[in-house]
Amino acid sequence: MLGDELRRQRESRGYTLEQAARVLRASISKVSRVELGVSPAKPRDVHDLADFYRLSREERAEIEQLLAQATQADLYDLYADVTPRYLVRLIRLEQQAKEVCVWDPRVVPGLLQTPAYARAMVEAADLGLSSTEVGRTVDLRLGRQRELNARKPRFEALIDELVLYRLRGSIEDMIEQIDHLLQAPDHYKVRIVSPEAPTSPSPVVHLKLVDGAHQEVAYVENLNSAIYVTKKPGLDRYRQLLTRVRDLAMDRKESIEALKKARKHWESKLAAVSSEH
Template sequence: MSAARKAQRGSDASVLRMQTSEEQRPAGRLLGDELRHHRERLGYTLADAARAIRASTSKVSRLERGESPAKPRDVHDLVVFYGLSREQRSQIDQLLTQAGNADLYARFADVTPHFLKRLIRLEAAATKISVFDPHVVPGLLQTESYARAIVRMMEVGMPDADIERVVALRMQRQVAIDKSGRALDALIGEEVLFRGYGSADSMFEQIRMLLKITKTNRFNVRIVREGAMTPPYPIFHLSFADGECQELAYVEHLDGANYVTQKRQLDKYRRLLLNVRANAYDRKDSTFALMRALDHWEHKTIEKQPG
């Protein structure tokens, strides 16, 4: 039975491969060793680390020796406390996944809406992901500062620590997509490029990142002409290699989402995406559109500089 059909029936447990205890044990030891390395490199004691996760020094010691299961929240708090880079966080997250079979939505369950959890699982099984968002740069292509500005706007009153965890989830979804080798087809409205979220520096960084990935073959970024008639809501379309049902659509609303697997409805959303794509620039003109936006935000950053 395909991943899409299992999602339709409400059971997506088989989307991600379950690991054996033989795989988990050495991964736990490696995870602990990596955490110990960063603690010692930064000159922190076991007591310092214990305070960061509100635990005893013996618990941290067992974690570093791989003798007790790593709790995702504890690992996240240590990563933040140690101030690790994105690349270092990625290494830690890979080991955490192997050590505890902790997929992305499980590690960030307390800040992940239920309707998003299944999408995260299905992303791991898809061979190709197509996405259109009329309002913002799609989450799978957001920079850290851009994502932070979006979350702050959407989640008024959310504690800063939880905002950072939502941002971390978006960044880890990107890492997972990047390492998987699957294709990503993104359609972005031209108006989105000039809609400021965060500082001008943040927008400059975001547009520069989009320009960089347009040069890759696996990430197909197309800019939709300003004023084009497009759906007012985001659409995901996922393709799968196995099974009878090899595709599904995911349509997100303000407080929920619909998963579409029936042929008639799939045809509808496939046509919607085709119509959006027909109103998009080709690769060359999409690059020019991004360069115009980059120039716009560069001037904004210059304007705010003193003198």
């Protein structure tokens, strides 16, 4: 469907396969394979063609939706062996979300993890995975991040400040992770919550959806399972939980200062280790 739409937009504007290929700096056969659905379309190529075709806002929205569906299918196909069944529905929901809010008092949320931090987290879970499976699990997490970045829903992460001081991987990995949070894109809101704030110890993901049978869903993950809450009483309870955490969270300026303070902490640790050697 994505290939058909790209072909229709190209032909309706009178462009040839050769012209589209020049935009992508690719061969004519590659563009043809993408339009026929034989080869997967890379998000960057789709965005470059959308710019070249000067698509309207409505046309771009349709293309983005088809792209999300196509890449979502690719994720299932590529990582089915390391995707827990309970996680499949969350990945689908992320592709329909217009707003995502995550509260996690334990770790940096997966959708904001760097590769090194994600690997440390997967290894710490001690699930008996091989090195290859660990790498594929990390790749799956990064794939979800890329898809979310392509769609640009409103994303809010509420992170306990203690998480910034809990070593995951190496000291260098922690510095890299904090830098990643400091450099989060504009459509991401990262807010830090003081450990002194009386918050709930339960992590939760709340999603507001573009369409579907349910307009909002709360996701609560346990060690080897997850609960999806769609009924009003449960949703009200988790919505109130997140509202309380938001009310207690630092504002943007305070959050940036908290992140910088944590970065200095790890920098001093790194300097101390270096001086010992």
